[in-house]
Amino acid sequence: MPEPTRPLVSGATLGAGRHGASQNNLADTVFGVLVWGSALAVTAGFLWLVGEIVVSGFGAISWEFLTSEPASSGRAGGISTILVATLGILGICLAVSIPLGLGTALFLSEFSQGENRMGRFVRASLDVLAGVPSIVFGLFGNAFFCVALGFGFSILSGGLTLACMVLPILIRSIELGLRAVPNDYRVAAAALDLSKSRMIVRVLLPAAAPGLIAGLLLGIGRATAETAALIFTSGYVDRMPESVFDSGRALSIHIYDLAMNVPGGEANAYGTALVLVGLLLVINFVATHLVERFVSGRIQSA
Amino acid sequence: MKVKSTDRILVWSLRAASATAGSLVLLILCFLVLESVEGITRVGAGRFLNDPGWHPSQGAESEFSLVPMIAATIASTIGAILLAGPVGVLAAVFCRFYAPPKLARAFRSIVELLAGIPSVVYGFWGLVTLVPLVRELAPPGASLLAGILVLAMMIVPTVALLAFAALKNVPPGHLEGATALGLSRWTTIVKVVFPSAASGLGVAIVLGTMRAIGETMAVLMVCGNITKVPSSLFDPVRTLTANIALELGYATQEHRAVLFVSGLALMIMIVLLVFVQERLQRRARLA
Numbered sequence: 001m002p003e004p005t006r007p008l009v010s011g012a013t014l015g016a017g018r019h020g021a022s023q024n025n026l027a028d029t030v031f032g033v034l035v036w037g038s039a040l041a042v043t044a045g046f047l048w049l050v051g052e053i054v055v056s057g058f059g060a061i062s063w064e065f066l067t068s069e070p071a072s073s074g075r076a077g078g079i080s081t082i083l084v085a086t087l088g089i090l091g092i093c094l095a096v097s098i099p100l101g102l103g104t105a106l107f108l109s110e111f112s113q114g115e116n117r118m119g120r121f122v123r124a125s126l127d128v129l130a131g132v133p134s135i136v137f138g139l140f141g142n143a144f145f146c147v148a149l150g151f152g153f154s155i156l157s158g159g160l161t162l163a164c165m166v167l168p169i170l171i172r173s174i175e176l177g178l179r180a181v182p183n184d185y186r187v188a189a190a191a192l193d194l195s196k197s198r199m200i201v202r203v204l205l206p207a208a209a210p211g212l213i214a215g216l217l218l219g220i221g222r223a224t225a226e227t228a229a230l231i232f233t234s235g236y237v238d239r240m241p242e243s244v245f246d247s248g249r250a251l252s253i254h255i256y257d258l259a260m261n262v263p264g265g266e267a268n269a270y271g272t273a274l275v276l277v278g279l280l281l282v283i284n285f286v287a288t289h290l291v292e293r294f295v296s297g298r299i300q301s302a
Numbered sequence: 303m304k305v306k307s308t309d310r311i312l313v314w315s316l317r318a319a320s321a322t323a324g325s326l327v328l329l330i331l332c333f334l335v336l337e338s339v340e341g342i343t344r345v346g347a348g349r350f351l352n353d354p355g356w357h358p359s360q361g362a363e364s365e366f367s368l369v370p371m372i373a374a375t376i377a378s379t380i381g382a383i384l385l386a387g388p389v390g391v392l393a394a395v396f397c398r399f400y401a402p403p404k405l406a407r408a409f410r411s412i413v414e415l416l417a418g419i420p421s422v423v424y425g426f427w428g429l430v431t432l433v434p435l436v437r438e439l440a441p442p443g444a445s446l447l448a449g450i451l452v453l454a455m456m457i458v459p460t461v462a463l464l465a466f467a468a469l470k471n472v473p474p475g476h477l478e479g480a481t482a483l484g485l486s487r488w489t490t491i492v493k494v495v496f497p498s499a500a501s502g503l504g505v506a507i508v509l510g511t512m513r514a515i516g517e518t519m520a521v522l523m524v525c526g527n528i529t530k531v532p533s534s535l536f537d538p539v540r541t542l543t544a545n546i547a548l549e550l551g552y553a554t555q556e557h558r559a560v561l562f563v564s565g566l567a568l569m570i571m572i573v574l575l576v577f578v579q580e581r582l583q584r585r586a587r588l589a
Contacts (some may be wrong), residue, residue, distance in 0.1 A: 025486075027486075027488050027489075028486045028487055028488040028489075031487075031488040031491070031492070032400070032487070032488075034392055035392050035395050035396045035399075035400050036396065036400065037392075038388070038389045038390075038392035038393045038396060039392075039393050039396040039397075039400075039401070039409060041389060042389065042393050042409075042412070042413065042416070042458055042459075042462070043409070043412055045416070045455050045458075046412050046415065046416050048431070049416075049419070049423075049424070049427050049455075050415075052427055052430070052431060053423065053427065099319070100319050100322060100323055101323070102319075103315060103316045103318070103319025103320065104316075104319045104320040104322075104323040104324075106316050107316040107317060107319065107320040108320065111313060111316060111317075118317070118320065118321075118324075119320075121324055122320045122321075122323060122324035125323075125324045125325070125326070125327040125328070126323065126324070126327075127576055127580065128327050128572070128573055128576050129326055129327050129330075131509075131512050131516075131572045131573075131575065131576050132327070132330065132516070132569060132572060133515065133516025133517070133518065133543060133568055133569075133572065134516065134518060135516070135518040135543045135546050135547055135565070135568075136330070136334070136516070136565045136568055136569050136572075137330075138546070138547075138550070139333075139334065139337075139546060139550065139561070139562060139565040140329075140330045140333050140334065142550065143333045143334075143336075143337050143562070144329070144333050148333075164326055164330075167323055167326065171323065195306045195308060195309050196306075196309045196312060196313075197306075197308045197309050197311075197312040200312070221418060224420075225418070225419075225420030225421070225422075226420070227420065227421065227422040227518075227519045228421075228518035228519055228543070228547055231547060231550075231551075232550050232551065252420055252422040252519075253422075255422050255423065255426055256422050256425070256426075256519060256522075256523070259425075259426045259429055259430075259523060260429075260522075260523060266430070269426060273422075273423050273426055276420060276422075276423065277419060277420075277423055280418050280419065280420065281415060281418065283418075284414065284415070284418040288414065
């Protein structure tokens, strides 16, 4: 949204009249201390958490660690099989959620303007889906993909469960990206007698591309971070998976297992945590910057 | 205008995609209900509350009391939101009204980074740092208190980011008016900004609560997982979510069904909170 004019009162000038109201001085100070204290607490927590993972995890990471198979339940060796399984689960998740998510987002932004009944139903149900706890996705994935469809504990079951889970965030961000495309583009395409489908492929999707990629990255981030939904769908076998029907252990589950069930697994748990956090920070950083660049770019051209 | 045939195919495939995405929630509900039925009919709903304890896999002598887990979920959620609610809102106030622009931007990125850290990493961090600290206060360390602290840390970013969005929506005229009246910063924020942003702040708290109820990994790793109603902050507890994560792997028959019942209970709580949140959101948009 473009800022119409500079606001007269910003954070810095707020309360400029406080000398006139001296009975509030004490309350003002106390409140200020609380506000700064909260900000400091959040920052301290962040530094403590990230510092702990980076300092203790750095020693465990090496090329060797990334490329060798885990040995003695993960205490020794590396995480190569874990990385492969994680990529497999992500691949399945994206192969299913991208077409579904893109289709739904296109429908919501281009074909259900106003108060369309189907649009309203889809939106409401996605709102609920976004709030469903990940362990409940795990229950559902186990009952539906593993048992009812007979996929068993496998990369396929895990990927499909994650696909259900990332759909709301994927759809919401893709839809935002599509809505940020100025309406002139659509009108111009219609004036040129382009069909709706050509308009979408040739005009809308290219124009919205950075927003779509950012949405995709957010989805990938959410899927990579997930643990609880995977324990009972993709399982925790740490051998190299040979097909999508094999069980495979994701990075996050590896951390959980090393920390809770493997005495002496702490060093490698730190290493794996650092790999996971590093990956996610990169993904989120790129996603937020793409979004900001995209949104400000739109405003200038509009 | 003539509708081209490719367009017709396109519209129908988009509709199909949306219908699939839209009915996922119903599919999930169906499967939860289907798998719970055996638990509710064979065990009986009353026993979830009245059985003396949780001993789910002992044949005819099995006991299925969910009370300890429900108590743990409620206690950890309330504790976490009592800590994270004020801290999150005040952090947002800091970002909006106190910090100089550069510091505000840096602080916001920190909060965004915290929001992106996976729950299993929070759990691991809690296990290696907080649990030993709590153990020094009162053994065993893995406890309700450790769970509350880790949960609070996890939901602060959620609350702060949403509260910040709510504060940003306060009309600039309100702030100008308050300044013109010579109100102090504290009075402006408490008497003008908070009432104006109340619904949006409510949304932030509700979404934080939802995350705390549904969180599994972090509490699973730091709470000790004993199925007893806690009598102090230092008692080990097991939440509903942790119970599912611990036992689904080997549960069969009634036991498995009861785990699905607890999943269904979680789902119902979340649906109710989503309704509250939408109410608040609509009111925030009108305000």
